[in-house]
Amino acid sequence: MKNKIKTAIDWLIIFYVFLLPWQTVYIFNEISIAGAKSQLLTGQIFATELLLWLIIILYLIFNFQFSIFKKIPAFKLGGKKQLFIISLWLFLMYSGLSLVWAQNHAAAYYLWFHFLEAASLLLIILTTRTPKIKLLWALLLASGIQGVLAMQQFLSQQIPANKWLGIVRHSASFPGDIVIETISGRWLRAYGSFSHPNVLGGFLVMGLIAGLLLWLHYFRSPDKKFNPSDLSLSKNFIKLWLKLLLILSIAIIASAGLFFSFSRSAWLGWISALIIFRISTWKLAHSFESLKVRFQFLLLPLASVLLFAAFIFIFNPLVFARADLANRLEAISQNERISQISEALQIIKSAPLIGTGLNNYTVRLSRLYPERSAYHLQPVHNIFILIAAELGLIGLMIFIFFICSSFRRIIESSASLIAISLPLALLFIGLFDHYLFSQYAGIAMLFISLTLALDDDNLQSQT
Numbered sequence: 001m002k003n004k005i006k007t008a009i010d011w012l013i014i015f016y017v018f019l020l021p022w023q024t025v026y027i028f029n030e031i032s033i034a035g036a037k038s039q040l041l042t043g044q045i046f047a048t049e050l051l052l053w054l055i056i057i058l059y060l061i062f063n064f065q066f067s068i069f070k071k072i073p074a075f076k077l078g079g080k081k082q083l084f085i086i087s088l089w090l091f092l093m094y095s096g097l098s099l100v101w102a103q104n105h106a107a108a109y110y111l112w113f114h115f116l117e118a119a120s121l122l123l124i125i126l127t128t129r130t131p132k133i134k135l136l137w138a139l140l141l142a143s144g145i146q147g148v149l150a151m152q153q154f155l156s157q158q159i160p161a162n163k164w165l166g167i168v169r170h171s172a173s174f175p176g177d178i179v180i181e182t183i184s185g186r187w188l189r190a191y192g193s194f195s196h197p198n199v200l201g202g203f204l205v206m207g208l209i210a211g212l213l214l215w216l217h218y219f220r221s222p223d224k225k226f227n228p229s230d231l232s233l234s235k236n237f238i239k240l241w242l243k244l245l246l247i248l249s250i251a252i253i254a255s256a257g258l259f260f261s262f263s264r265s266a267w268l269g270w271i272s273a274l275i276i277f278r279i280s281t282w283k284l285a286h287s288f289e290s291l292k293v294r295f296q297f298l299l300l301p302l303a304s305v306l307l308f309a310a311f312i313f314i315f316n317p318l319v320f321a322r323a324d325l326a327n328r329l330e331a332i333s334q335n336e337r338i339s340q341i342s343e344a345l346q347i348i349k350s351a352p353l354i355g356t357g358l359n360n361y362t363v364r365l366s367r368l369y370p371e372r373s374a375y376h377l378q379p380v381h382n383i384f385i386l387i388a389a390e391l392g393l394i395g396l397m398i399f400i401f402f403i404c405s406s407f408r409r410i411i412e413s414s415a416s417l418i419a420i421s422l423p424l425a426l427l428f429i430g431l432f433d434h435y436l437f438s439q440y441a442g443i444a445m446l447f448i449s450l451t452l453a454l455d456d457d458n459l460q461s462q463t
Contacts, residue, residue: 005062010130012055013121018138019048020444021146021193021203023166029106033366036373039195040362041107046440047166052117059124084409084454087402092119094398095358098391102357103364111359114440118447125451132452133217136210139448143207144250147257150190150200154260157188167193176375180262181329182321190260199435199442201266202426204258206449208304209273209422211251213452215300216281216418218243248300255304259311262322265432269425274301276424280417337381343368344380347389355392359438364389383430383437403427410453422449 029043095112102108125135153159153170161169170177172188178197180187192200221240258266278301288294295302312319321327325334347356347364356364362377369377379386388396403423410420426436426449435442 005058006128009055009058009062009124009128010134012051012058013125013128013130014134014138016048016051016055016121017135017448018142019051020441020448021142022048023193023195023441024048024164025166031104031107031374033362033374033377034370034372036375038362038374038377040359040379040438041104041110041374043106043110044440048444049117049440052121055124056117056120059128063127082409083405084402087398087405088119088122090398091395091402092116094395095391098355098357098395100357101354102360104357104360107363108358108360111438114443118443121444122447122451122454126454133214135448135452136214139210139452140207140214140247140250140254143204143210143254143257146192146200146204146207147250147253147255150192150204150257150260151253153190153192154188159188159191165193167191168195179329180318180321181327182317184317187318189262190257192257192261194441195439196435197261198263198265198429198433199439201258201261201263202269202429202433202435202442203445204254204261205266205269205273205425205429206422206445207254208251208258208270209418209425210452211247211254211300212273212277212421213418214247215244215251218247219297248303251300252303252307255307256311259308262318264322265429268432269429270304272428273421273425274305276421277301277418336378340378340380341382341385344382344385344389348385348392351392353392353394355388355390355395358390361386361390379434379438381433383427383434386434386437406450406454413454419453422453425449 024047026045026047027042028045031038031041033041092115095115099105099108099112124130157172159167159170161167168191170188170191172179172186178189178191180189189197190200191197192203194200194203218240258270281297285294285297288297322330324330343365344361346368347361350356350364361379362374365377366372366374380389384396384399387399391399406423407420410423411417423446426446430436430446436446437443
């Protein structure tokens with residue numbers, strides 16, 4: 001019975017990862033500032049959250065020993081609790097404690113609950129040993145769907161609304177929608193099913209790194225060698241290369257979607273992942289005697305790079321417009337980000353140790369600038385500065401402690417350093433955006449990336 005329940009939990013987790021991009025949501029307790037709705041302060045329950053609650057309830061019902069420390073033997077070192085677990089609890093407790101001094105308690109609780117959900121998912125996956133191969137496939141397949149959607153949106157320059165899928169209507173002609181401005185006109189950036197093209201870009205980077213991990217995993221398989229005299233081995237050989245072909249095809253589609261998001265931070269995140277892949281597999285690639293096999297091994301990253309090069313050549317006016325800081329929209333964006341840093345430093349100085357309270361950055365900002373509407377009250381586009389503003393220097397130190405202890409565990413347990421590129425790429429993106437700390441989807445993405453990297457030894461043992 002327990003095996004069946006564990007299997008059910010595993011598949012529900014895989015289904016959750018696959019469905020995460022869809023932003024179907026129930027909205028309650030709407031908050032408006034200066035006549036405009038504040039998405040960050042409004043209460044929201046996402047459809048995927050309901051699935052996550054089901055996973056948590058099933059896990060608690062069929063696991064009577066609630067000590068997480070006892071449930072994760074891999075996270076013990078010399079009989080002592082691993083720093084990673086301690087740092088996770090510290091972050092959850094301190095961020096929850098910030099509700100006490102937050103001006104808007106409800107908004108702080110909404111975001112803290114999302115962190116609690118994401119941490120619960122992380123611990124459940126680690127304790128149940130959910131198959132990483134299947135999680136990576138779910139992530140890759142979901143990114144492929146988002147890639148197809150992104151291409152369709154960019155080519156049509158229209159995004160029709162669909163409340164059941166959580167998609168908001170967008171158009172290049174709508175003021176406020178995210179576009180690129182060139183001499184030829186306004187070009188709508190692809191959103192996928194997310195709330196912003198940058199969030200789409202971050203998710204596609206996750207999917208592409210999942211593709212790299214799967215590519216490396218299957219390329220190491222002994223079934224890669226063809227033996228015509230053995231029928232069973234021949235079948236395994238065909239299945240293996242069909243999987244590699246599928247991974248390559250989806251990665252190409254996801255790369256196209258990543259390009260059409262025109263998210264510079266996501267592009268840089270993908271470049272950093274490719275660099276880590278090349279460095280960490282340098283010896284492996286050169287261990288292949290045949291140049292043909294070396295080329296096959298590097299085919300996925302090469303295909304992505306060549307696709308980007310082709311699209312840069314075809315859509316060079318749009319790429320140059322994104323790179324041109326003198327461009328009207330880009331200049332506005334850069335000036336806003338610079339002013340956001342100045343405003344964030346001002347908020348940090350007002351409460352340097354404990355901060356404004358979780359998810360209360362825009363609340364404090366609205367007090368400083370009462371004439372601004374909610375649309376113009378945006379968190380600073382850097383998660384580390386945002387954490388310092390909302391949780392103070394104490395909270396920032398705890399978060400850095402959590403990340404460092406996570407990376408230490410990843411390095412100790414991973415057979416391949418490519419696994420570290422999952423959270424590392426997202427944290428790199430976090431230097432230029434805030435959604436990994438301020439939005440439900442971003443928080444889930446960050447914790448899923450940490451989960452997959454933390455248990456990379458599980459990946460190495462699976463077929």
